[in-house]
Amino acid sequence: MADQLLFLASFAIGIVPALVLMWLGLRRYTYPRIEKALFDDRRIFFSLAVGLVMGTLSSLILLNLPRFDFASILIALAAIAMFEETFKLVYLNRKGYRQNFSSTFYGFALGLGIAATVVLSFGLGNPNLTTDPFTFSLLVLFSIGFAAMEATTGALIGYGCSKGLPWSYLLRALFARLVYTIPAVPFLLSSGPEWLIYLSIFASLGVGLLLYFFACSITFQETLPPEFRRRARKERRARARKD
Numbered sequence: 001m002a003d004q005l006l007f008l009a010s011f012a013i014g015i016v017p018a019l020v021l022m023w024l025g026l027r028r029y030t031y032p033r034i035e036k037a038l039f040d041d042r043r044i045f046f047s048l049a050v051g052l053v054m055g056t057l058s059s060l061i062l063l064n065l066p067r068f069d070f071a072s073i074l075i076a077l078a079a080i081a082m083f084e085e086t087f088k089l090v091y092l093n094r095k096g097y098r099q100n101f102s103s104t105f106y107g108f109a110l111g112l113g114i115a116a117t118v119v120l121s122f123g124l125g126n127p128n129l130t131t132d133p134f135t136f137s138l139l140v141l142f143s144i145g146f147a148a149m150e151a152t153t154g155a156l157i158g159y160g161c162s163k164g165l166p167w168s169y170l171l172r173a174l175f176a177r178l179v180y181t182i183p184a185v186p187f188l189l190s191s192g193p194e195w196l197i198y199l200s201i202f203a204s205l206g207v208g209l210l211l212y213f214f215a216c217s218i219t220f221q222e223t224l225p226p227e228f229r230r231r232a233r234k235e236r237r238a239r240a241r242k243d
Contacts, residue, residue, distance in 0.1 A: 006124060009130050029220065043106050051109065088157045100161075103159075119147070186200035
C-alpha cells in the first residue's frame with residue numbers, strides 16, 4: 001500500500017504540473033481562442049507520450065551512470081542534459097517536422113513529457129514524499145521549475161528546426177538549461193545547509209518560470225508566419241469584443 005501511494009504521489013507531482021504548463025502555454029493557439037488550431041492535437045499528445053518514454057530512459061541512464069564524487073555527479077548531469085536535448089533535436093528535425101513552424105509547439109510538449117517522468121523517478125527516490133507534506137511541497141515546486149525548463153528547451157529546438165537552424169538552437173537550449181541548472185545544483189545533489197537547498201529550489205523555480213515566459217511570449221510568437229500572426233491577433237480581438 002505504501003509503495004502504491006508513493007507511486008501515485010510521484011506520478012501526480014510529475015504529470016500534473018506538466019499538463020497544466022502545456023495547457024497554459026498552448027491555449028492561445030487553439031480553439032476557442034482562435035478559429036483553427038495552429039498545430040495538430042494528435043502530434044502534440046504523441047510528442048508528450050514520446051517524451052514520457054524518453055524521460056523514463058533518461059532516468060534509468062542517470063541512475064546507472066557512475067557517481068563517485070562531486071565532479072562525476074556534475075559530469076553525469078551534463079551527459080543527461082546532452083542526451084535529452086540531442087534527442088529533442090533528432091526527433092524534431094525529421095521529415096514532416098523540419099521547417100514546419102508548428103514544430104516549436106511539438107518540442108514544447110516533448111520537453112514536458114520528458115520532465116514528467118524524470119520528476120516521477122525523482123519522487124520514487126524520496127520515501128518521505130507521502131508522509132511529509134513539506135517534502136511533497138518542495139518536490140512540487142521543483143517539478144514546476146524543471147518542467148518549465150524542459151518545455152523551453154524543447155520549444156527552442158523546435159523553433160530552430162522550423163527555421164533550418166537546428167544546431168544553433170541546440171546550443172541556445174543547452175545554455176538555457178545551464179542557466180537553470182546552476183542554481184538547482186544544491187537541491188539536485190542534496191548538498192549544503194538546509195537554507196541553501198531551499199534557496200536552490202526557489203531560485204531554480206524562478207529561472208524555470210522566466211524561461212517558460214520567454215518561450216510562451218516570444219518563441220511561440222516568432223515561430224508563426226506573418227499571416228498567422230495577423231490572423232491570430234484578429235481572432236483574439238474579435239473574441240475579446242464578444243466577451
